[in-house]
Amino acid sequence: xxxxxxxxxxxxxxxxxxxxxxxxxxxxxxxxxxxxxxxxxxxxxxxxxxxxxxxxxxxxxxxxxxxxxxxxxxxxxxxxxxxxxxxxxxxxxxxxxxxxxxxxxxxxxxxxxxxxxxxxxxxxxxxxxxxxxxxxxxxxxxxxxxxxxxxxxxxx
Amino acid sequence: xxxxxxxxxxxxxxxxxxxxxxxxxxxxxxxxxxxxxxxxxxxxxxxxxxxxxxxxxxxxxxxxxxxxxxxxxxxxxxxxxxxxxxxxxxxxxxxxxxx
Numbered sequence: 179x180x181x182x183x184x185x186x187x188x189x190x191x192x193x194x195x196x197x198x199x200x201x202x203x204x205x206x207x208x209x210x211x212x213x214x215x216x217x218x219x220x221x222x223x224x225x226x227x228x229x230x231x232x233x234x235x236x237x238x239x240x241x242x243x244x245x246x247x248x249x250x251x252x253x254x255x256x257x258x259x260x261x262x263x264x265x266x267x268x269x270x271x272x273x274x275x276x277x278x279x280x281x282x283x284x285x286x287x288x289x290x291x292x293x294x295x296x297x298x299x300x301x302x303x304x305x306x307x308x309x310x311x312x313x314x315x316x317x318x319x320x321x322x323x324x325x326x327x328x329x330x331x332x333x334x
Numbered sequence: 335x336x337x338x339x340x341x342x343x344x345x346x347x348x349x350x351x352x353x354x355x356x357x358x359x360x361x362x363x364x365x366x367x368x369x370x371x372x373x374x375x376x377x378x379x380x381x382x383x384x385x386x387x388x389x390x391x392x393x394x395x396x397x398x399x400x401x402x403x404x405x406x407x408x409x410x411x412x413x414x415x416x417x418x419x420x421x422x423x424x425x426x427x428x429x430x431x432x433x
Contacts, residue, residue: 218415219358219408219427230416237420270372274422277367290366318369325371 184334185262186327188320192257199249201284201313202276209242209279210235238275245272266324266333273321277314284310357430358411360404362423364395376421377403380414405430 214234217227244265252258261269281293287307292298296315300308327333362373370392377388381403394401403425404414411427418425 215419215422215424218360218419218425219412220429233416234419270375271421274368274372278365278422281367294366322369322371325369325375329375 183262184332185260186324186333187258187260188323190253190257190259192254195253195257195316197309198313198316199253201280201309202249202317203246205276205279205283206242206246208283209275210239212279212282214238238272241268241272242275244268245276261324261327261333263334266328270321270324270328273317277317280310280314285314357405358408359402359428359430360411360414360418360425361400361402361428362391362395362418362425364399365424368423370396373423376418376423380417380421 214231217230222230245268248259248261248265248269252260281288284307285293287303288298288311293314296318298311300311303311324333373392373395374385374388377383377391378385381388383391391401391403403418404411408427415425415427
């Protein structure tokens with residue numbers, strides 16, 4: 179008999195998190211158009227570089243799709259999100275992709291030192307940047323939580 | 335998407351004829367975005383490092399700006415670099431012979 183799948187449910191405040199999810203939704207088009215990391219090897223052929231980039235973009239799009247799906251359904255009704263062995267890894271990859279895109283597209287005014295420490299008075303930022311910064315921190319928090327649950331075997 | 339742990343290279347790319355070159359280094363560069371715990375997890379997953387080794391490389395990346403995480407032939411080095419990039423870690427290949 180197949181053992182029951184272990185998963186983690188998190189209840190989030192809709193009032194707090196919905197605006198942050200809207201930031202992610204608003205970023206999707208830019209994220210899809212954002213170039214992937216350049217090919218890692220020197221002197222590689224253009225065809226190879228193009229395939230490399232296409233595969234990275236396809237993977238990133240799939241991961242972001244998983245992230246957005248987590249914030250549909252039960253989340254929009256009661257703030258509940260669920261992580262399991264199917265969605266946990268794509269989710270944490272997508273968190274990185276979105277955070278990198280936020281840094282490039284919404285948080286140019288924030289220094290890397292501040293981004294790395296997370297230590298900033300968000301109230302001093304304009305509303306758009308403030309939401310982006312809070313979304314950036316929110317995704318890091320969820321990412322950390324899911325990583326911990328993967329590592330302690332709660333998810334799997 | 336394909337499982338990055340087992341993913342090698344894009345299918346068409348795998349057919350590309352690669353020159354029989356000497357050892358290559360896979361180098362991970364620092365970024366201000368990815369969490370330390372995330373980088374450790376990725377190193378463990380991609381390279382099979384134990385916690386201590388993964389943490390050592392993560393700290394090298396964080397403190398020195400870069401860490402050589404793997405050495406070997408180009409084709410496999412490219413596969414590792416590709417997988418690291420799927421996880422959004424900035425990675426580059428360097429030839430050992432160039433140093």
